[in-house]
Amino acid sequence: MLLLKWGLRAVQKAAHRSPRHCCYCTAVMAGKKSVNGVELYYQQTGEGDHAVLLMPGALGSGETDFGPQLKGLDKKRFTVVAFDPRGYGKSRPPARDFPPDFFHRDARDALKLMQTLGFGRFSLLGWSDGGITALIAAALSPASMRKMVVWGSNAYVSQEDLDIYNSVRDVSRWSERMRRPMEEMYGAEYFKNTWSAWVDGISQFTQNPQGSICLELLPQVSCPTLVVHGQKDPMVPSFHPQALLRHIPNARLHEMAEGKHNLHLRFADDFNRLVQDFLLE
């Protein structure tokens, strides 16, 4: 049994070094690409001519954040790519840090990765921090955008947000269900320290006028944009999706009455349908 496990690990490792089919799931390819001086890990599935990039949340990865999307989005219509931002998931090393431009750095990495993979125009699906990165990428490179969906995201940091961040800084107070996948991915120590560094990192934005992360860039987003909001999201107050709607020229809002922060996982079928309908419109 142990031998079998080792064998399987070796094959999985090999599969992740070069972009070929993953042994444990024939439909998903995985690999690494050298992008802006780092090796970025990505997964890719589907053969449709509409390319979509999935952008995970803070400390997130394709594996932890987008299982139901990698599995459930229509593979005939879409080519779905999920990437692990530098310092997150399997895009390590480097260890993650949070300089003042960390969202911009992720945005540049995401754009460059898609270019490297050969996608000239594509859509972005960004969750939470990944949504912030998506907004910045869409503003920086309007010509490469088809459409964008963001949910659980904010373009600025208010005092109320700071209070929420500080209330979740101590990961020992997180529920087992939220903490375990992160500890499995990172080990307890890296997770605890990196999460705390993230809280400091996102708190830096309060020094900007209006606490802006990317408010001033939003008018440059020209692609059709769907903002999804879970009305029961305890992490992101509803003034955030409202601000996105006010500042993005071509945006509309879809609210999910029962949705919390992880609405795309909890209500995956509804979410996937909503997103596909929007992308195909």
Ligand code: TYC
């Ligand atoms: N932005 C975080 C993410 O990307 C989620 C989060 C939102 C965490 C608000 C804390 O107060 C918070 N997953």
